[in-house]
Structures are given as C-alpha cells and as structure tokens.
Amino acid sequence: MASRSGPTLNMIASALDVSVATVSNALSGKGRLSAELTKRIRDKADELGYTPSQAARALRTGRSRVLGLVLPDIANPLFPQIAQAIEYAASTAGYGILIADSRGSVAMQTDAINRLIERDVDGILIVPRLGTRIVDVGRPLAVIDSPSTPNSTVSADHWQGGQLVMEHLVSLGHRHIVLIGNNPSSNVQNDRIGGMRSRLPPGGRAQVLWIEQHEDICGKGAPLQLVERVNAGATAFAAVSDLHALRALTELQNAGIPVPARVSVTGFDDLAWSAMITPALTSVRMDVASIARLAIEALLQAIESDPPGTTGAVTAETSSVPMTLVVRQTTAPPFVPINNQNAPEGEPA
Amino acid sequence: MASRSGPTLNMIASALDVSVATVSNALSGKGRLSAELTKRIRDKADELGYTPSQAARALRTGRSRVLGLVLPDIANPLFPQIAQAIEYAASTAGYGILIADSRGSVAMQTDAINRLIERDVDGILIVPRLGTRIVDVGRPLAVIDSPSTPNSTVSADHWQGGQLVMEHLVSLGHRHIVLIGNNPSSNVQNDRIGGMRSRLPPGGRAQVLWIEQHEDICGKGAPLQLVERVNAGATAFAAVSDLHALRALTELQNAGIPVPARVSVTGFDDLAWSAMITPALTSVRMDVASIARLAIEALLQAIESDPPGTTGAVTAETSSVPMTLVVRQTTAPPFVPINNQNAPEGEPA
DNA sequence: TCGACAAGATTAATCGTTTAATCACGGTAA
DNA sequence: TTACCGTGATTAAACGATTAATCTTGTCGA
DSSP: OOOSSSHHHHHHHHTTTHHHHHHHHHTTTOOOHHHHHHHHHHHHHHHHHHOOOOHHHHHHHHHOOOEEEEOOOOOTHHHHHHHHHHHHHHHTTTTTTEEEEEEOOOOHHHHHHHHHHHHOOSSEEEEOOOOOOOOOOOEEEEEEEETTTTTOOOOEEEHHHHHHHHHHHHHHHHOOEEEEEHHHHHHHHHHHHHHHHTTTOOEEEEEEEEEHHHHHHOTTTTOOOOOHHHHTTOOOEEEEEEHHHHHHHHHHHHTTTTTTTEEEEEEESOTTTTSSSSSSOOOEEOOOOHHHHHHHHHEEEEEHHHHHTOOOOOOOOOEEEEEEEEOSOHHHHHHHHHHHHSOOOOOOO | OOOOOOOOHHHHHHHHSSHHHHHHHHHHHOOOOOHOOOHHHHHHHHTTTTOOOOOHHHHSSOOOOEEEEEEEEEEOTHHHHHHHHHHHHHHHTTOOEEEEETTTTTHHHHHHHHHHHTTTTSEEEEOTTTOOOOOOOOOEEEESTTEEEETTOOOOOOHHHHHHHHHHHHHOOOEEEEEEEEEEHHHHHHHHHHHHTTOOOOOEEEEEEHHHHHHHHHHOOOOOOOHHHTTTTOOOEESSHHHHHHHHHHHHHHTOTTTTTTTTTOOOOTTTTTTSSOOOOOOEEOOHHHHHHHHHHHHHHHHHHSSSTEEOOOOOOOEEEEEEEOOSSSSOOOOSSSSSSSOSSSSOO
C-alpha cells in the first residue's frame, strides 16, 4: 500500500504551483525553461530532499540503471577485489550492481544470468567459469577473462604477466623452473604459463605441474612432492596463483627447504595476505580498477547507444591491461653449492 | 523509447481476449477465477515466456524486492562466503542483492547506504566496520557482526568458537598460549579472545598479541617476533583469523620451528586456502549459510509485516549460530624435551 | 415471478516519471 | 490591425502491474 519513500515530483510541483512536467524538465535540464524557475525548482527539490523513484523511471524509460555481476565461483580469492572495483566504477556512472552467484556450476551460471535478466538489468558483467561458452543473453554483455578468450571484453594481460615473472627469475639466474598450474583448460592459466615459457632462455628448463591432474592421481590435498623436484635440480617454483604459490611455499618450508635461500617461489594476483606472510611473496598484480573501469565503460556505451535491442558481447578498445610485478622476499638468486655441479640430472654415485 | 523486455500482461490478455486484470489475477492466484481460465492463462504465459516487469510491479506495490548488502571492506577474506550465502538465501526468497562497498572507510559506509536507499532497496544487510555506530536508515536493517554488538541481528557465536579452540589446545596439553588478535576494538575479535580465555584452566597462561599495536611500534609488516615467545615457553599460537594464523605459521616455519611438532597454531574462519597449506591449518568455521538465512528471514519478516515505515535494526530469534572446530594438522601435543623442565620461566644457568 | 446472492469476469484508478504535443502570450514584421 | 513566431510553460499519454470497485450472469429460494 502506502510506501512513499519521499517527496515526489508531484509534491514539488504543487508546492511551487507548477506542473510536474516543468519540474521534471528543470531537474533533468531538458526542455525550455527560464533560468529563474529552474533555480527555484532545484532549490525546492534540495530542500525537500527529493530523490527520483527508480522504479517509475525504469518503467517509463525501460532502463533500470542496474548491471548484473556474475562471478564464477566464490572460491576465487580475487572476487573481493573485482567486486569492489566494479561496484566503484558502476556507482560512479550512476549504476548499481546486482550480484548473482553461480556456485561453481555451469548450469547455475545460466540460472544466475536468468535471475539477473528477470530483474531487468541493463547489462551483464561476467567472469566466466572455466571453459564456459557464454550464451546470448539478449543484453549487452562484458566478459572479463583473458585476452585469448573468445569475445572477451577486457582483461589483464596474463601473458605479459607471465613474461614479467620469467624475466625476473631468469635475471636472477634461474634456469630450471617448475611452473605450477591448476587446470590446463583455464585460459587465464594457459596465458600465464605461455607467457612464462615464452621468456625462457635457450637451455632453460620449465616443466608444468598441473595440480588437478596430480590430485586426480594422488588424492585431493596430497603433497605436491616438490622436494623431489628440488632434488632434481629445480631452483624456482612459479605458480599461476598466489594460492598455489602459498601451497608450494608452505610445503617447502615444512620440508625444511629455505625460501628464498634454497629455492624461489612466485605467485600471481597479489592477494591480500601475500605481503603478510614470511617471507613475503613475490607476485604479479593486475590492475583491477582499470579493468573494471574499461569493462563498465564498454558496457555502458553499448547500453546507451540507442538501439536497446543491442545484444551479445561488447568490446573495449583497450582490451588488455598490463600487469605489474611485485618483487618481495620469496625470490633470490639460485642456490649455488660449493661444488658447482649440484646433482643436476643424474645421480652422483 | 522502445524497450520491451518481453511479453506483458497486456499481450497475454489480448491474445486470450480477456482483461489484464484477469491475467494478473490468474497468475498471482488472487481474486475469483474459474480453474479452466486460470489454466489457459498460465499456459499462455508460459508459452510466451512471460516475466513480470519488476519496475512496474515495484512502482505499483512500493517494494523493489531487492536488498542491499553493505560490506565493511574488501580486505575481509570472508566476503566471498558471506556474499554467496546471502545471495543464495535472498534469491531463494525471490529477492535480489545489490552490493555497496564502503572501501574501508566509515564515511563511505554512509555513502554506500545512501546509494542503496536511492535505489529503493526494501531492506539492508550490513556487516559493520569496526566500531561503527549504525545510523537509522529509514528501512529495515539486519546487522551481522557479533552477539555483543548492540542491535546485532544474527551472527556466529564467536565466544563459543573461542572456547572450542581453547578446549582443543588444553586437551592436547597446552598451558602457555599466545592469542593473536589484530585490533582490540573489534567485537568479533574480542569475543573470540574472550571465549578462549574463559576456557583457560587454572595455572594456564594466555597473553594477547595485538598485531596493530605491534605494527604501530615496529612498522607495518614487521615480524611478530614469535620465536622469542616460543623461547619464553609458549607452545601454541591461537589467532583470531586464519590470516593471522598464516602469518604466524610462515614466520615460525621460516625460523625453522616445526609446526606442529614444536608449537601448535590455530586460526578462525576456515578460509579457502586453510586446508591446502602444509601443514593444513586447524581452524574454526562459522555456518555462513545459516547466518545468511536467519538474517534474510528476519529482514524479510520486518519488510513483509505490513507497516512499510518499519525502521531500524531487526532481530532474529536465534541470534547466534554455533561455530565448529575443524581440526587439521597444525595442532598437536606440546613439545616435551627429555628434561621435563624446558626453560619455563627463568633462564637456567 | 421477483429478488438476492454468488461466482466470474471487467473497469478504471493508481504508482511517479518522461516526453511528445499543445497552448498562451508578448513582440515583431507586413 | 493582423498574421506569425519564439519562448516558456502545460497537458496528457504512455510505461506495466495491482487492486478495489463494479458489472454481468446464472441459480436458487420464497
């Protein structure tokens, strides 16, 4: 029933004895109005603390000024950063962010999108789940994943980030490096690993350890057997995420292998705790704020360009944002034993 | 201009040659309708893929069926879990969740709330920032913090969680424990520490290490000097968050102190990576799903009980949800040297 | 046979904004 | 004097759903 949030255009109009249309025009700056009356109306609106009814506006204009944000799954520790950056960029542009969680399942991702559509969002931002093909949602859509994802709108330049890591390790003198990934079907992870590989100098060795494969064999949460890698000559572990870097770091520390004195470790994403651990983790940070801004800009452009039937993924001009290396304490030159030849490959008798 | 999201009541009505009111009644189950016609209308609606316009409904009924979620700041690693649980509980009840980030500042928390109100949310869920006094927002409000926060609606029973930790450590044989907190003005942290202390047996020792105070003196990110605590006889470190537990764990490991062989470490919140590190972290988990459900229930009750002017914080019957201890690998009986008296207090010459 | 009543459907008002179309009016040119 | 024009404001029609009030029929009892 009664649920007036506050003053309406009508109230302002009758208080000033003008018509609602006039008030509407005065506040929106459209139509032809005398400066004097415009000012009187604006003052009155401020005085009464007028805020337009989004519902009425949405009904009339057909735009809700709300965007939907679909996140892959909550396990993603980047969620907070992304959500925050997007909310900020959106609210600056006068848009709200409605969240929808896909609970990690691809089927639910579709449900999540439908829920958003039923709520009349003007557009959707999505960080897709591994290997998902995005369906046409009948609304402008911005995809944040990796540059090699088809239809990606904007993302960090994961490949270049990988190069940064490898260049850093190589310049320290590392030549035998283990790359730690989780799932080879992730575009992001593949880009990062590809970037790292691309900067491996001739004669360098880089093997990939895919955690999910390892766990399929050895069981969930099983040790990664990094010590054996160290014994085989690896001097650095470069993970595609701080999460995995942390797993590696603690496993090494627990085995009594000093980091970075004996081996180096690097991560990706510069998560909240990365600087807090001992030793502080060397990582690669993505410019979430820029990414969010670009994604929102591209989306809003698609939305605000007249034909409201616009559908499908949109594209930003700058579609990939450089990452930056954050060097901290887990990286150092490789350990060199007194005897230069430290069991590099074959077992010394 | 033109922006029909899809079929409207009107279209269904004219397709079936009945009035819109009839269609509305048929779909909502109100009014007096023949079963036959109701079915025909429902079928037609399904056939056309009708979804009601939220904007129109909101305008007419005065309820947007959207709730606002205000989170303290993004650094909170619990954000994902909370957001997910809340979104799930809300969407089950037919509500959407609009997020607002306060970027860690108290002033912005107010801004965030205002943005939500301007978007006509029906109610607000808030996880308040340290020591914030919640202003009256003119809308039903559910506060999720700690039971000792005034006006709290529902939360985990942090005190009881603390008791769980201490009981566990004590049963293992620990008597000299360092409690690690961040900021003494946090209700949550105080509850957890209070709970731990309350289960300390006679003769036991528990000192609190407040990280923020420590950093004010020694600088941000400075080592916590835990080794000295160990030398002074401490056999366990109980942190109020997995974040701090991780910090302690890596610092100890880095110093060559084996966990749990030499000292035990516990955390709180059971964050995503807690089970993945080596050794896996013993922690206390809160039942986020129940908390979210209770908070939403309380909020919806306030919203749906007729007087839409209802304002201020609401209260759930069950206002505190028990936590559960997750014992993993960082806790074990205290280290006992051959000589039973291991430099407990005084220095042996 | 008439009135009352219930069931089943319709009418019309309303929510608050936007916006195209219209109107009133004073000034200017013919 | 009259036609015309521009300025500044108003009118009124949407947008789509909800809902109280009303209308139409058919049935049943008196």
